[in-house]
Amino acid sequence: MIIVMKPNAPVEERNKIIAGLEAKGFKIDLSTGSQAAVLGIVGDTSILNPHGQ
Amino acid sequence: MVNDWIEKVLRVQEPFKRANRAFHPDDSVIDVAGVKIGGKKVQVIAGPCSVETREQVIGVAKSVKMSGASLMRGGAFKPRTSPYSFQGMGLPGLELLKEAREETGLPIVTEIMSADVLDRFVDDVDLIQVGARNMQNYSLLKELGKTNKPILLKRGLAATVQEWIMSAEYIMAEGNTNVILCERGIRTYETYTRNTLDLSAVCAVKKLSHLPVIVDPSHAAGLWWMVPALAKAAVAVGADGLLIEVHNDPERALCDGAQSLKPERFAELMGELKGIARIIGREM
Numbered sequence: 001m002i003i004v005m006k007p008n009a010p011v012e013e014r015n016k017i018i019a020g021l022e023a024k025g026f027k028i029d030l031s032t033g034s035q036a037a038v039l040g041i042v043g044d045t046s047i048l049n050p051h052g053q
Numbered sequence: 054m055v056n057d058w059i060e061k062v063l064r065v066q067e068p069f070k071r072a073n074r075a076f077h078p079d080d081s082v083i084d085v086a087g088v089k090i091g092g093k094k095v096q097v098i099a100g101p102c103s104v105e106t107r108e109q110v111i112g113v114a115k116s117v118k119m120s121g122a123s124l125m126r127g128g129a130f131k132p133r134t135s136p137y138s139f140q141g142m143g144l145p146g147l148e149l150l151k152e153a154r155e156e157t158g159l160p161i162v163t164e165i166m167s168a169d170v171l172d173r174f175v176d177d178v179d180l181i182q183v184g185a186r187n188m189q190n191y192s193l194l195k196e197l198g199k200t201n202k203p204i205l206l207k208r209g210l211a212a213t214v215q216e217w218i219m220s221a222e223y224i225m226a227e228g229n230t231n232v233i234l235c236e237r238g239i240r241t242y243e244t245y246t247r248n249t250l251d252l253s254a255v256c257a258v259k260k261l262s263h264l265p266v267i268v269d270p271s272h273a274a275g276l277w278w279m280v281p282a283l284a285k286a287a288v289a290v291g292a293d294g295l296l297i298e299v300h301n302d303p304e305r306a307l308c309d310g311a312q313s314l315k316p317e318r319f320a321e322l323m324g325e326l327k328g329i330a331r332i333i334g335r336e337m
Contacts, residue, residue: 002063009058017056036060046070050054050062 001045005037014039067261071225072218072232077263083231085203086160086179088123090233091265094336095326096294098162098180098267099319100126101301102309103139104146112301113316114153120320121337124180125150125159126296130166131308132186139307144170147177154179162205162296168196175200185210185237185272188220198227205296207235207269210248214257221264234258234266235296238273247275247312250283252290259291267294271312277303280314281322288329297322 005014014037018028021041029040041048054062067073082091090096099117104110104127114125129146131139142149150161160179165171166187174181180203187193188209197204204224208217221232236255238248250273258266270283284295300306300313314322323337330337 001065003054004060004063006058006060013056013058017059044070045064045066046068048054050064 001041001048001050003039003041005039007036009037067215067218069215069218069222069262071230072221072262072264074261074263079263081230081263081265083203083233083265085124085162088160090203090267091293095288095292095330096124096267097122097323097326097337098124098126098294098296099299100162101128101306102271102298102313103128103131103307104142104149104163105307107149107152109301110149110153111156113299114157114159116301116316117299117319118157118159120316121323122159122297122319124162125153125157126162126182126298127153128308129163130170132164132166132184133308141308144173147173151177165193165197168193171196171200175202179203180205180233182235183207183220185212188212188217191220191223194220194223195227198224198229201229201231203231203233204229205233205235205267207237208239208251208254210238210240212239214254214261217254218258218262218264221262232264233293234262234264235269236266236273236292237269237296246273246279248273250274250287252286255287255290255292265293267296268292269296271296271298271309271314275309275312277312277314277318280312281318281325284322285325285329288326288335289333291333295326 027042031038099122131141162180164182182205185207241249268287270280298313299319303310303313327337
């Protein structure tokens with residue numbers, strides 16, 4: 001699963017999301033571009049709901 | 054995953070695991086009391102929409118067997134659009150289906166509406182059907198997942214292919230991997246036919262999942278005269294089987310007479326289907 005952050009998302013907010021996913025056992029592959037950051041979530045993402053909790 | 058700072062979330066993989074072809078490249082073959090569904094042979098389930106009388110059920114069962122059907126269907130519990138329509142015979146209807154099985158040797162397929170009769174179904178039914186209207190009855194799906202009975206899961210009338218496979222995943226997640234999918238038409242703007250038969254769904258399921266998929270042209274069209282053409286098309290696109298309504302006296306049927314074939318027309322159709330199966334390298 002891939003999360004695309006908003007272009008103006010603060011680094012602290014991005015880090016909160018990463019910490020939350022790491023706490024669930026996922027590995028995060030972070031790619032920061034000049035406009036926006038992309039998080040690659042590695043693991044069994046079938047337990048995650050893209051539209052809610 | 055809801056956060057104001059997220060632009061979008063993309064899934065790379067499908068959310069289903071057990072039903073996913075990526076983890077199970079070979080086609081699943083489900084054994085229904087000795088009849089293999091999902092293998093080289095295209096299997097045909099035939100019989101009346103609802104069980105009405107002993108003569109009707111046994112008569113139709115014998116006739117469809119002669120024509121080459123490998124399983125027999127008949128509804129004992131009917132989910133009707135109107136509460137005032139015939140609701141099915143209930144458990145006495147199940148007894149008549151068992152008699153028909155004894156007479157013909159054909160395994161029986163019938164629909165379960167609620168888990169409170171599950172024990173009877175596990176004992177007496179060879180292939181338990183979950184109807185379109187119950188496709189997302191998750192508590193029923195979970196209960197069926199705890200059995201080891203083959204389950205025929207019909208597509209909901211407005212369900213996407215992914216929602217449909219996710220319902221199969223509910224059954225499989227509880228441990229029962231004997232799931233057969235059934236396309237039966239979806240709701241569209243068209244009113245000429247009862248539903249619109251989505252044959253592309255057969256191709257989609259075959260790509261996404263290893264589970265067998267069959268087609269019900271009778272409910273999809275709702276018009277008996279379309280059933281032979283749609284049945285042939287379904288075999289041509291790669292369906293593993295068909296579910297066809299056959300009634301000895303459609304004009305007087307208590308349920309869905311307009312979509313039922315007479316036994317003679319069904320026999321004729323079986324011959325035509327063999328020709329299609331041969332062309333695409335399958336057996337019937």
